Amino acid sequence: MQNAAESSEQTLPLLPEEQLIAIVDAVASAISTSTTSSTGRLSLRGHLYTILLNYLRFIEPTTEDVRQRSLTAIVQKDANKVIDRIVRDALDGIDVLKTLALTMLDALVQLGSRASSTEILVPLMTSHVGNLIKSLHDAQLPRSYASSPEFANKLYVYEAKMRVLLRLAQLDPISLLNKGLLAELSRNPILQGSSDFSDHIDPVSTDPEVYQNMHAWLMPVLQLLLCLVAGKRNSSAVKSKVRLRAAVKSLNSSSCLI
Amino acid sequence: MVEFLAHNVATFELLLQDRRAPTLTSLTTLQYISGIYYHTASFHAQAPASASVPTTKATKLILQLLAKYGQRRWLQNLKAITSADSELLTVPATLFVPVPGIYNPSALHQQAEAISVQICRNLISYCRAIDLAPPTELAKFKPLFVPSLALDEASERTA
Numbered sequence: 460m461q462n463a464a465e466s467s468e469q470t471l472p473l474l475p476e477e478q479l480i481a482i483v484d485a486v487a488s489a490i491s492t493s494t495t496s497s498t499g500r501l502s503l504r505g506h507l508y509t510i511l512l513n514y515l516r517f518i519e520p521t522t523e524d525v526r527q528r529s530l531t532a533i534v535q536k537d538a539n540k541v542i543d544r545i546v547r548d549a550l551d552g553i554d555v556l557k558t559l560a561l562t563m564l565d566a567l568v569q570l571g572s573r574a575s576s577t578e579i580l581v582p583l584m585t586s587h588v589g590n591l592i593k594s595l596h597d598a599q600l601p602r603s604y605a606s607s608p609e610f611a612n613k614l615y616v617y618e619a620k621m622r623v624l625l626r627l628a629q630l631d632p633i634s635l636l637n638k639g640l641l642a643e644l645s646r647n648p649i650l651q652g653s654s655d656f657s658d659h660i661d662p663v664s665t666d667p668e669v670y671q672n673m674h675a676w677l678m679p680v681l682q683l684l685l686c687l688v689a690g691k692r693n694s695s696a697v698k699s700k701v702r703l704r705a706a707v708k709s710l711n712s713s714s715c716l717i
Numbered sequence: 718m719v720e721f722l723a724h725n726v727a728t729f730e731l732l733l734q735d736r737r738a739p740t741l742t743s744l745t746t747l748q749y750i751s752g753i754y755y756h757t758a759s760f761h762a763q764a765p766a767s768a769s770v771p772t773t774k775a776t777k778l779i780l781q782l783l784a785k786y787g788q789r790r791w792l793q794n795l796k797a798i799t800s801a802d803s804e805l806l807t808v809p810a811t812l813f814v815p816v817p818g819i820y821n822p823s824a825l826h827q828q829a830e831a832i833s834v835q836i837c838r839n840l841i842s843y844c845r846a847i848d849l850a851p852p853t854e855l856a857k858f859k860p861l862f863v864p865s866l867a868l869d870e871a872s873e874r875t876a
Contacts, residue, residue: 641721650725661737667798674742681749688718688756 480529486510487533491540501556504548508559515566531570535578542567542579546587549620550594554612561619568626584634588627591620592635595643604659604672614675621679625686632690644684649677718757726775733778735785738796741805741825744832747782751839754779758846776847783840786833793818795829 490507493500518526534541545567548560564583571579601613628635649656659665659673722729732750737743754775785791793816797803805825813822813830 641718645721645724650728656728657731660731662740662743662796662798663738670740671742671799674746678742678746678749681746681753684718684721685749685752685756688753 476525480526480533483511483514483530484533486514487541488537490544491537493544501548501552504544505556505559508545508548508563512559512563512566515570527570527574531574531576531579534567534570535576538576538578539582542582542587546583546590549623550590554616558612558615558619561616561623565619565623565626568623568630572626572630580630584627584631588624588635589638591624592638592640592643595620595624596646601648601676604669604676605666606668606672610672614672617676618679621683625679625683628683628686628690632687636687640683640687644680647677647680649673650680722753722757730774730778733775733782735782738794739791739829740796740798741802741829741832742798744829744836747836748832748839751779751782751836751843755839755843755846758843776844779840779843783837783844786837786840789816789830791833792816792826792830795826797825 486507490504490511493504493507514530518524518530542564545560545563548556549564550557552560567579568583570576571583601610603610624635624640628640644650656673656677659669662670729750732746735743735747797806802825805828806823808824810822810824810827813827816822816826819826
């Protein structure tokens with residue numbers, strides 16, 4: 460029985476590579492040309508993001524594969540429009556679409572950094588990261604930390620947004636600091652002490668869900684802060700090394716002259 | 718960044734006090750906070766003397782944390798909070814040096830201890846960074862690590 464199942468799996472016809480890439484190309488162009496915000500269109504875009512995300516997951520283990528390069532080429536072709544559409548959905552869509560769009564952005568940042576693609580990363584870092592940071596303002600304010608579908612939706616959007624920012628902070632922490640990320644993070648209600656965090660810090664007397672939810676709200680901020688300080692420190696260490704190398708080089712050249 | 722820490726000092730100190738029973742969540746929080754303090758230690762040291770940097774209290778709390786997590790007694794008070802934690806409690810530990818009072822060490826204990834090692838690493842690095850501050854700023858701090866074999870004045874005189 461098992462052998463029969465295995466043999467039927469082995470004989471499954473595979474979609475030819477060109478057709479697969481043509482489908483992905485069509486999905487990417489459908490995302491970039493879909494501009495309306497009717498419910499049907501929103502739902503359609505959600506499905507398109509899911510298809511692309513699944514494809515990204517499908518090709519992930521093989522980084523140097525031809526599929527990886529073709530997907531990068533497809534996204535790069537119309538990167539501005541595709542990224543613009545995804546960021547709009549990440550900021551203005553309904554919660555489910557926001558989460559999907561942010562997860563898509565996270566995957567694109569990974570793809571862009573793996574392929575060192577300026578076409579993907581530059582528009583994100585220059586035009587959109589500021590809006591993502593500003594949007595933290597509303598996202599950071601849950602009404603209550605008790606578990607509910609409303610809280611879960613807000614948490615998923617918040618976590619997905621923080622994950623994108625974390626990924627971007629790993630690439631260029633200074634840009635994010637210059638765009639005012641710290642000021643927005645300061646508004647986190649737990650950091651400000653405005654959400655009774657001190658009353659819910661004891662795991663024995665606090666409702667476990669509230670305890671966990673409060674920490675879930677605080678943890679991405681700490682993770683992002685750590686990434687920013689470590690990145691800033693490393694980038695200044697790299698600058699010092701570059702300066703040191705330049706000094707040694709000039710010293711060597713001057714000693715050669717002597 | 719130092720200003721950010723100073724602005725939110727109440728929450729950071731509350732977390733550094735770490736008075737409650739440890740959980741995987743609280744340990745992960747401490748891991749991040751200790752990492753933030755470690756990476757900003759050099760900024761603290763470089764900050765002008767006039768800047769209102771709450772380093773001294775944080776350093777005291779950090780030394781207390783180091784004393785707490787430098788030993789393994791805290792593992793006896795470890796609490797499982799989430800269902801994932803409870804699952805881990807049922808899985809036996811594979812690499813765990815026995816601790817008095819813990820008869821069935823679980824994967825939860827093992828994971829918590831791994832995080833605590835990272836916390837200690839960050840705390841020690843913070844203390845070293847503060848200790849190695851440039852001479853102009855060193856006067857602000859008392860040395861945190863003093864060589865235990867250093868000769869005191871009396872033994873110097875007799876030597």
